Amino acid sequence: MNQDEGLPPDLRALEDKLVARSPAHPPARLRSRVVTDMTMALREERRIGFWRFAAAAAIVVIVGMNLSMSAASATRYPASSALNAQELRSTAAQISDLLPGLSESEARRHALLLHAGAGVVPAPIPSRPPVNLDQYLDF
Secondary structure (H helix, E strand, C coil): CCCCCCCCHHHHHHHHHHHHCCCCCCCHHHHHHHHHHHHHHHHHHHHHHHHHHHHHHHHHHHHHHHHHHHHHHHCECCCCCCCCHHHHHHHHHHHHHHCCCCCHHHHHHHHHHHHHHHCCCCCCECCCCCCCHHHHCCC
């Protein structure tokens, strides 16, 4: 072990003693303590990882809901055509004929609901006309 010949004799003797000395073995309890501590650390990391995932998922849901509600509130739907009183009475009469136990006011209410929903288109109308995309195409 004495590769450096320039060492003083007292340092050379100390080096020889250190090399000859047997390494100290760790206590038997150390392994179980290290394994227990590592297990606890990994559980804590998994727990933190789960809560980070849950928080990220909640943020995605909240932002998605916010965007969809914003889009829904900014979208304009076409107004239904003017309500014709004669058509409303006719529809209420047909409903009363089909359901004789229904009161006259309930028949009118159902007729009004039917006429209100008749003109609804399941697609929104944009608030401004779309841009002509032909100007961007190079054909």
